[in-house]
Amino acid sequence: MYTNVTDPIRGTSEPDRYWTSTNLGEACPEVMSPMCWSVWERSAELGWLYSMYAFGVLPKKKVTVSPDVNDRGLSCFFGRQALNVDAIKKIMSALPGVDADDFERDLMGSVRPDAPQFKSSYARVPVLMFKAPYALLRTGPRLKSLHDEMHERWTASVYPRKESNSEPIDVLVQARDQFQRIFSVHCVWRFVFQGAQSAVAQAAEKAGDATLADQLLSGVGDVNETRMADDLWRLGQDELTEGEFLESWGYHGPNEGNPYTTVWRENPAPIRALAAAYAQRSERPAVRAARAREVGIEAERRLLAATPWSRRPATRWLVHRMRNIIRTLQVGKAAYLMAIDAARAAARNLGAQLVERGVLQQVDDIFFVTIEECQELVCGRVPNVQEVVEVRRATRAEYKAMALPVAFRGMPEPLVGAVEVDVVDVTELSGAASGGGSVEGRARVVVDPDQEIELDAGDVLVCRFTDPSWAPLMALADALVIDIGGSASHGAVVARELGIPFVIGTQSGTRVIHDGDHIRVDGPANLVSVLTRAKAAETATA
Known part of the structure; x- marks a missing residue:
């Protein structure tokens, strides 16, 4: 057995570092493969750092991936992404008037008694005052433009699949670069969303009814996922063909944030089953969304009625702005998922090429090497690659059987065949x-x-x-x-x-x-x- 196989997804940490997997399960579910992590690692770190630069919190020279994983905002442990809580708090404390502990409280539900203290700084206030308004005004249109550009690329080269004169390894690297660019802008908008959502919640509390906050965010209209569900209803009613549906939504599929998955354009069986279920439903998703929109409109009316007249114009603007922010947030997510799918397609094309050359045994073996290793592999500079693949495939299977604590210091202690809490009698x-x-x-x-x-x-x-x-x-x-x-x-x-x-x-x-x-x-x-x-x-x- 080949014994000198590195493990890109195991992770490493100094004992005093505090990590959490909270809020990362949606973006990249399942246990990542080495290929998945090589798509996400640099892109995710640069993405959140870029968002801090876009608002003026960090200078541009600080938007770089630290060689020391302990100083990064994100890392990977046993195939799962985790946030470095204190590294992020340190940077967040550069926001004037922001208590870094609030970030930990929002993330974890409480603050550790021994949490390091980071003082707010006002040194970058002039930069913030200049850059933050620009980020608020320009990021939304930029994200929509990136979505349209990515969809054009996706329909031109991924679905339906077309022959390309470019080498698959070059297309794979380009797809990761596209993902990094889109994800960075998406991270900026994610922070805009968080801030706007907090402002809406505060407006509801000042109006004397905190429950209005949820209703104000209801039924914003023209959200990507509602359109997708409605198109699936139309498919079930024979108002849309399968090809038309896939051309719009084929980059989606189970665990779609991981390149090492199979999406609907590759296997449309799941959407056929869902379309059959929708064929039995008379009410379409668009009707449910319209009812939710009425809830949102009524909540806005009640909020404005309870708000002093001097603050009503600003409150009305905030609510309407929030709705647009939600729409654009989902557009950004769709854009970076298309970029991931472009990487997925390029990886499988490269895998097929290497199987044909006799380098790999199966197409999906490619997902057990990193993109950097792929660049060496196509040049014939990776010996014993099949042994590397077999060891890493077996290791990933072991990681899938593990559960990790939500928060941990240093390297986490995996729970094998166990659960974190006793839930037998919980009701x-x-x-x-x-x-x-x-x-x-x-x-x-x-x-x-x-x-x-x-x-x-x-x-x-x-x-x-x-x-x-x-x-x-x-x-x-x-x-x-x-x-x-x-x-x-x-x-x-x-x-x-x-x-x-x-x-x-x-x-x-x-x-x-x-x-x-x-x-x-x-x-x-x-x-x-x-x-x-x-x-x-x-x-x-x-």
């Missing part, structure tokens, strides 16, 4: 975010995005995380319970857009709730209750 859950109304129904627990499941009217979807590919399934549910996420997560955005009650960020919902349980999802109360266990119900029936 109530709360989350990091919630909204909508209150619904009772049958729980349908989905832990694997490839899992086939049929949602009947009245069913509640319970899952670990969601990404845009989940939107059509979410639109079939009457309520959502999600382990990972918060008020700014994809699941919350889509739930509000479709008017679906939700509780998100439960951490353990998929382990507490069993498939078939009768549960209540109370959005306003931020509470999920197990009313009747599935097995108990079966026994009672018998």
Whole structure:
């Protein structure tokens, strides 16, 4: 056995570094392969640093990947991305008037008693005053332009697939560069979204009704995922062809943030099953979104009525601006997912090329080498590559069987075949975010995005995380319970857009709730209750 195989996805950390996997499960779910991490590693680090530069927090020379992983904002442990809490807090403290502990509190729910203290600085106030307004005004249009440019590239070279004169390795490197460029701008807009969402919440609190915040973010209209779900309904009603649907949405699929997955353009079977389910539904997602929009309009009316007349114009502008921010945020996510799909296609083309040369045994072996190693591989400078692939494939399988703590110091202690908490007798859950109304129904627990499941009217979807590919399934549910996420997560955005009650960020919902349980999802109360266990119900029936 080849013993000198490096492990790009294991990670390393000094003992005193404090890490968390919170808020990263949506962007890149599943355990990454070495290829996945080589797409994300540099891009994610430069992305969040660029957002700080765009607002004037950092000078341009600081937008660079530190050679010391302990000083970076992000890293990878056993195939999962994690945030370096103190490294990010240190940079965030450069924002005047910002308490770095607030970032940790928002992220983790509390602040460590021994957390390092970082004082706010006013040194960059002049730069902030100049750059921040520019970022607020220009980033949205720039993100939309990048989306249109990326979609043109994607339809020209990825779907439908066309022969290219370029070498696959060159296309792969270019796709990663495109992803890095788009993701950096998306990170800027993500911070705009966070700030605007906080401002809306504060406006609701000043008006005397904090619950208005969730309703004000409902039904913003023309959100990508709602359009996708509606197109799938149209496909089920024979108003749209499969080819037309895939040309718009074929870059989506299970675990789509990881290049080492199969998306709908490669395997359309999942959308055929969903289209068949939509064929049985008379109400289209666009109708649900229209109802949610009425909720948002009524919430705005109530907010303005409770706001002093002197502040009403600014409040009205804020609410309308927030709606546009939400639309553009989803556009940015679509753009970088297309770039990832371009990398996915290029990697598989390169894998096929190397299989033909006898270098690799299977096309997907390519996902167990990094892009840098691929550059060496095509030049014949990587010996024993098949042994490297086999070792890393086996290692990744071991990592998939592990669970990591949500927060940890230094290297995490993986939990193999175990769970983090005892959930046997738990019957109530709360989350990091919630909204909508209150619904009772049958729980349908989905832990694997490839899992086939049929949602009947009245069913509640319970899952670990969601990404845009989940939107059509979410639109079939009457309520959502999600382990990972918060008020700014994809699941919350889509739930509000479709008017679906939700509780998100439960951490353990998929382990507490069993498939078939009768549960209540109370959005306003931020509470999920197990009313009747599935097995108990079966026994009672018998």
